[in-house]
Amino acid sequence: MTAPHLPKVAGISSPVPAPAHTSAPAVPSPPTVPEPPAPAPCALVQDRLAGWVSDLTTLQELTERLARTARLDDALHEVLRAGASLVGAGRGLVTLHSADADGAGHPVTVGLGLGLADLGHIETIPHERDRAPHSPYVRLLDDLPPVGDRSGTAHPDIPGEGGLDPRHREVAARLGYAASYAVPLESPVSPRADSGAPPAAGRIGAAVWLYDEPAEPTERQRHLAGLYCGYATEHLARLVELTHAREAVATLREELLPSRLPRVPGVRLAVRHRTGPQGGGDWYDALPLPEGALGLAIGGITGSGPGAIAAMGRLRASLRAYAVMEGEDPVAVLSDLELLLRVTEPARAATALFAYCEPAERKVVVAGAGHCSPLIIGSDRVEYVETSLSAPLGMLACWEAPSVEIEPAPGETLLFYSDGLLHRTGDSMDRAYARLHAAAAGVPRAARRDPEAVADHVLRTVLPDGSVPEGGEDVILLVAHFE
Template sequence: MSAAHVRKVAGTEPSPSAAAQNAAPSGGPTQVTTAPAVPAGTTVTPPAPAPTAPRHVALTADRYGSPAVQDRLASWVCDLSLVHELTERLSRTGTLDDALHEVLRAGATLVGARRGMIALEPADGLGPDRTIGLGLGHADLGTISTVPPEPEPEPEHVRAPEPRTSANDNSADGADGDDGEAGTADEAATDSDTTDATEATDATYADDGTEHVHPDLLHEPGLGNRHREVAVQLGLGASYALRLTAETHGRLGTAVWFYDEPAEPDDRQRRLMGLYLRYAAEHTARVLDLRRARDTMAAFAAELLPERLPRVPGVRMAVRHSAGPRGGGDWYDALPLPEGALGLAVGGVTGRGPGAVAAMGRLRASLRAYAVMEGEDPVAVLSDLELLMRLTEPARSATALFAYVEPPAAPGRTGTSAVAGRKLTLAGAGHCPPLVVGDRRCEYVETTLSAPLNMLSCWEAPSVELYARPGETLLLYSDGLLHRTGESADRALARLHAAAQGAPRAVRDDPDRLADHIVRTVLPEGLEHGLEHGPEDPGGTASNKSTESTESTEDVVLLAVRFD
């Protein structure tokens, strides 16, 4: 008895189990099982396969590479992590000097050196040219600069990087070896990745195809006598020099690292140095452009200020000025007026950048014109300047201080001015109060009872009169001198007062020495500290401990006027 035949209907197939049961092997009795009949037009669904145990993949060396390959990968990860950390530190530098110092420190870490130097000399000739040292003083750098340059072509001790073999060459060598076993595919892939990274760095750590290596400065044949003398004098055992080259700027300079004992970097150190210098050169080029732009802005602002102070009988003057990194609007002026009088002015325009510098130039020129016409009335001078700002600079405000110094008394003339000294009439518009320094007094002159120009709809200011005795000095300054201290206005004013009061008499007698003393005491880190950092700059690294603040970007003006 056979199983019922299932008619072939479109969309139906016989059950696989039924077909297997119907097929009987030849020979021997066979137990036949009858499959139930399937009605016509019914779809037969195959039974679901029985669940199978999950397949466990063994983590073998064949799948993930041999232990040697794993060690190489781990070593590369560590090396690249180090390079990443060093480049991240470099990216946080916002000034040219900070970037060069960081390149020296990172390079010393990578090649295992203790000292080094960078001679920055851009190939375009636009500068700035400078030499930065690591572990070397100014005298040491000067001594090294006496070493004559190496002649061209390079001598034998100037070596080119050794060529690297490709992954295919390594595989072929393995196939033709004595054991007759070729390398695994994992090893070949790893070697290929390593070779690509290595070949990419060859041109960076030796852009001209060479690297200057002196593994033994004392016993190396062919080395110049002066080179050897400097090595003995400074205790240098070996040197490793590379060029800094950027794609956009070409050659930037040369970096040299010095060893205390005879040594030279190995292939691994050279690879890492190549990876690092590729980024370091481009970053240095960027901060170089930023430095040039700021220098141009500072030069532009300086051209709008007096080139030199005038010579006025009975008056000696000195000025200290430092422009902010983005170009500020602070100005000063000393203008000889008719009949032997003298006009003194300091001020500042709100804002930064080229617009503020241009506005400063316009206001300073306008103030000079008003001072010539009506300088004996400082309030009128500032009132006209305020009206001009309201009409031509409606979006800006400014602070200003103008002082009118009367002519000296004629010989033989008697009166109050002849006995008390030179008469000054001052008026201020929201500016810092001037400071009078002398043997008998050191006090501020109250001129802050008015608002800045173009700040109120109706501007008014009182005038102040005082007499400057012979030997006294009048200090006019901008608020940047106070803000650069990083302290509150009251504390900064107290520091300025203490600095002026504590100046020795010999210092007070010379306005130049007094100005230097004030700057050195109020700003111990100097006028130029932090000027390359703007508010947008990322600042310095933890190693150079440079701080970022808005105050550090303001202009500084200090005008010292001594009356004899």
């Protein structure tokens, strides 16, 4: 008999057992965390390219800043600042062998965050190997690689490094640095390769940066510092050559001007001379003449550089000869000079002012050719001498202008000056003349009898900062005090 089925009720399952072949319900396993996908090769390339672009941008900015420096000292300080930012250091120094054309010269050392006393302490570190007496490298740089190897040298932990001289550790502890990284300033082309000599490797100096804690630049930092120093070497070499050329021109110019002022009874002289960076053709002269007379001259020739200086020397020598022959007639002196200029220097023009002085009689005869009028300073007057208006020498077919006679009183002073003194003020000529007049009027009465004090006061007042702007003209101040 078949058993009857029970009725189905909602929510109650049937009591019929499950078939034997039915498996038990599976226990769920915990979820697995998926592994991050491997970076795509293109992402690595993009990161590397971004790093290269960043490095190149940094180098471009630093080299552009260095290229804007026109003076050797400014360039050395810029190299130190840029290198410190590249290798992550805070202080450093750079030393340069500033040899002249004859191979002589002395090292130039500049510090960043180091005073002169600190540099002196570093110089006391003993040599680790023999070097030539004219070596430009301080003792801290003795272990640089030989010439031809431009890799840097690191001391990552000076207090704990073995083999160092005890004096090295003592100086490092005294100055508060614990690590250093040095790079030679070396170029594959000699600084004088453009003079006709064959190119050769040359090391012109070295730079070292100091760390306050034990540290060492990374390989990337070393690479960037090496690239920057390679460019800096070329720039510094050019500035060294330019500095030597300017010094040679300045020396030549000084040799062509009076080495000392003459002593003539009845008058005392003083001169102040500031040479512009380009070396212009301004000049002055003070020449004793027969019968106790004195010739005073000041002028300038167009142009700058060695050519203008050589022309200035010829012009001054000629004026001295004419002054000896006919100095009592300043117009004749300048007329002869103008004729000589047109024959020997047809492409140049010149300004000149010549004064024939008789100190015993306190009489001065002045003739000028396009030059600034002298200024007379006395207890009762400060005024410009009214010379006749005339063109510079070489500008007209024939020069001639009347002379002016001055009778300075006892204790009065004549002030001759170059137009560079007025131009360097940066003002218009009217304002510059007014500034010079105010400076002369402001000379203390106690100092008016001292030509040296008069010259210093006028120069300091007209050019208060004493700066020599790039491309600025020469400044000459010639003072004659009549007793």
